[in-house]
Amino acid sequence: xxxxxxxxxxxxxxxxxxxxxxxxxxxxxxxxxxxxxxxxxxxxxxxxxxxxxxxxxxxxxxxxxxxxxxxxxxxxxxxxxxxxxxxxxxxxxxxxxxxxxxxxxxxxxxxxxxxxxxxxxxxxxxxxxxxxxxxxxxxxxxxxxxxxxxxxxxxxxxxxxxxxxxxxxxxxxxxxxxxxxxxxxxxxxxxxxxxxxxxxxxx
Amino acid sequence: xxxxxxxxxxxxxxxxxxxxxxxxxxxxxxxxxxxxxxxxxxxxxxxxxxxxxxxxxxxxxxxxxxxxxxxxxxxxxxxxxxxxxxxxxxxxxxxxxxxxxxxxxxxxxxxxxxxxxxxxxxxxxxxxxxxxxxxxxxxxxxxxxxxxxxxxxxxxxxxxxxxxxxxxxxxxxxxxxxxxxxxxxxxxxxxxxxxxxxxxxxx
Numbered sequence: 001x002x003x004x005x006x007x008x009x010x011x012x013x014x015x016x017x018x019x020x021x022x023x024x025x026x027x028x029x030x031x032x033x034x035x036x037x038x039x040x041x042x043x044x045x046x047x048x049x050x051x052x053x054x055x056x057x058x059x060x061x062x063x064x065x066x067x068x069x070x071x072x073x074x075x076x077x078x079x080x081x082x083x084x085x086x087x088x089x090x091x092x093x094x095x096x097x098x099x100x101x102x103x104x105x106x107x108x109x110x111x112x113x114x115x116x117x118x119x120x121x122x123x124x125x126x127x128x129x130x131x132x133x134x135x136x137x138x139x140x141x142x143x144x145x146x147x148x149x150x151x152x153x154x155x156x157x158x159x160x161x162x163x164x165x166x167x168x169x170x171x172x173x174x175x176x177x178x179x180x181x182x183x184x185x186x187x188x189x190x191x192x193x194x195x196x197x198x199x200x201x202x203x
Numbered sequence: 204x205x206x207x208x209x210x211x212x213x214x215x216x217x218x219x220x221x222x223x224x225x226x227x228x229x230x231x232x233x234x235x236x237x238x239x240x241x242x243x244x245x246x247x248x249x250x251x252x253x254x255x256x257x258x259x260x261x262x263x264x265x266x267x268x269x270x271x272x273x274x275x276x277x278x279x280x281x282x283x284x285x286x287x288x289x290x291x292x293x294x295x296x297x298x299x300x301x302x303x304x305x306x307x308x309x310x311x312x313x314x315x316x317x318x319x320x321x322x323x324x325x326x327x328x329x330x331x332x333x334x335x336x337x338x339x340x341x342x343x344x345x346x347x348x349x350x351x352x353x354x355x356x357x358x359x360x361x362x363x364x365x366x367x368x369x370x371x372x373x374x375x376x377x378x379x380x381x382x383x384x385x386x387x388x389x390x391x392x393x394x395x396x397x398x399x400x401x402x403x404x405x406x
Contacts, residue, residue, distance in 0.1 A: 029319035031234035107318060114376045115310060115318050116232035128376045158382055159389045162369030163362060170365055173317045173331045179361055186362045190393075 013044040014052040020044075021064035022071075025109040027102065030061055030116045061113060062127050068109040069131025076138040084142040085188050088160065092184045095168055096177055104175040111165050136161050143191065147198045156194065160187045216247040217255040223247075224267035225274075228312040230305065233264055233319045264316060265330050271312040272334025279341035287345040288391050291363065295387045298371055299380055307378040314368050339364050346394065350401045359397065363390045 020042035024033040035057055039046055053059040075091045098106040114128045136157045143153035163183040170179035223245035227236040238260055242249055256262040278294045301309040317331045339360045346356035366386040373382035 029232060029234055031232055032319065111372055112318050114372050115315050116235065125376060132373055132376060155385050155389065158370075158373070158385050159366060162373055162382055162386055163366040164369065165372060166365030166367065166369030167361075169314055169317050169368060170335055170361070173328065173335060179365055182358055182361050183365055186358065186393075190389075 013042065013048045016042040017044050017049070017052065017060060018063045018067050021060050022068045022109045023106075025061070025064060025112050026068070026098075026107050027105045029112045033061075035060075058121065058124065062124055065110055065113050065124065065127040065131060069127065069134060072108075072110075072131070073134050073138055076135055076142070078142065082142060082145070084139070084146045084191055087139070087142050088184060088187055088191075091164065092180055095164075096171075096180055099168075099171060099177065099180075104172050107172045108165060108168055111169070132161065143194075146191075146195060148191075148194050149198070152194060156187075156190060159190070163187065216245065216251050219245040220247050220252070220255065220263060221266045221270050224263045225271045225312045226309075228264070228267060228315050229271070229301075229310050230308045232315045236264075238263075261324065261327065265327055268313055268316050268327065268330040268334060272330065272337060275311075275313075275334070276337050276341055279338055279345070281345065285345060285348070287342075287349045287394055290342070290345050291387060291390055291394075294367065295383055298367075299374075299383055302371075302374060302380065302383075307375050310375050311368060311371055314372070335364060346397075349394075349398060351394075351397050352401070355397060359390075359393060362393070366390065 017038055020038050021033060024037055024041055035049060038044075038060065039049070049060075050056065053063070055062075072091065075094055076087055078087060095106075095108070110128055110131045113124060114132075136154070139160055140150075140153040140157035143156055144150055148156065163186070164180075167179040167183040171177055220241055223241050224236060227240055227244055238252060241247075241263065242252070252263075253259065256266070258265070275294065278297055279290055281290060298309075298311070313331055313334045316327060317335075339357070342363055343353075343356040343360035346359055347353055351359065366389070367383075370382040370386040374380055
C-alpha cells in the first residue's frame with residue numbers, strides 16, 4: 001500500500017479525491033458518484049481511499065459537501081464595506097461560468113446531495129444544512145453591513161439563496177442562462193429597494 | 204404473463220407504477236429509484252413492467268416526470284379571475300402538506316430528475332424542461348390575467364418557480380417550513396407591488 005503524507009496546502013490525493021467527488025456530484029448527483037468514478041477522476045490509487053477516508057464513500061460525500069459549502073462561502077465572504085450586489089454578481093457569475101465551461105452539466109453539489117439525502121445518514125444532512133445556513137448568514141451579514149435591518153436581511157438572504165439554487169437548476173435543465181440572469185436582476189432590485197427604504201428612514 | 208387492460212380513469216397497474224415512481228423519486232432521487240423498488244411500492248407484478256413500459260426504467264422515469272409536471276400544473280391552472288396569490292398559496296400549501304406528511308422526506312420529483320439528469324438521455328431532459336416551462340407559463344398567465352404586463356409576468360413567474368423549488372430543497376434539508384413560508388410571503392409582496400404599479404398606471 002502506498003502512503004501519502006498530506007500537509008496543509010499540499011494538493012495531494014486526499015484533496016484531489018474530495019475535489020473530484022464534488023465535481024462528479026455536481027454533474028451526476030451523489031448516488032451515481034461511485035468510488036470507481038472518484039478514483040478514475042482523481043487519479044488516486046485505490047489503496048488510498050480507506051487510508052484517507054476510513055469512513056469510505058459516506059465520508060467522501062460528507063467532505064465533498066463541506067468542500068462545496070466552503071467554495072461558495074468564500075464567494076459570499078468579504079469585507080464589511082463590500083457592495084452586497086457585487087457579492088451576488090460574484091456568486092452568479094461563478095456558476096454561470098461553470099455552466100458554460102461544462103456545456104450546462106455543472107449544478108450545485110450541495111443541492112444534489114440534499115435532493116438525494118432522504119435515504120442517507122444524519123451526518124450528511126448536517127453538512128448540507130451547514131452549507132446552506134452558512135451561505136444564508138454570510139449573505140445576510142452583507143445586507144446588514146449595507147444598512148438593511150437584521151430581520152429583513154435574513155429574509156432577503158434566504159430568498160436569494162433559494163432563488164439562486166432554483167434558477168441554477170432551471171438554467172442547467174433549459175441549457176440557458178436566462179433563469180440565473182433573471183433572478184440576479186430580481187435580487188438586485190429587491191436589495192436596492194430595501195436600501196432606498198433604509199436611506200429614507202435614516203435620521 | 205398476466206395482462207391488464209388499462210382504460211381511461213382506471214387506476215390500474217400502469218398508473219400505480221407511474222405514481223409510485225414519482226413518489227419514490229421525490230424522496231430518494233431518480234438514480235436510487237430501481238425497478239425493484241417501484242414494483243415493491245406499487246404492488247405491480249414484475250411481468251407488467253415491459254408490458255406497460257416497453258422502454259423500461261427510462262420510460263417510467265419519463266412518464267413519472269410528466270405525471271409530476273401535470274400534478275403541479277393542475278394546481279397552477281385555474282380560471283382567469285383566480286387571484287394569483289391564491290394560486291401560489293395553493294402550490295406552497297400542497298408541498299408544505301407533503302413535507303409534513305412525510306417527515307420532510309418529500310421534495311419535487313422533477314427537480315430530483317433535473318439534478319441527476321446530466322448523465323441521462325435527452326428525452327428525460329425534455330420532460331423536465333417541459334414541466335418547468337409549463338408551470339412558468341401557467342403562473343405567468345395568472346399574473347397577466349390579474350393585470351401585470353406580459354414581460355414582467357414572465358419574469359415574476361420564473362422567479363417564483365425558482366424560489367419555490369429552491370425553498371422546497373431548503374425546507375426539506377432544514378426540516379423546517381420557514382424557507383417555504385418566507386418565499387411565499389416574498390412572492391406575495393412582489394406580486395402585490397406589481398399590481399399596485401399596474402393600478403396606478405391604469406387610465
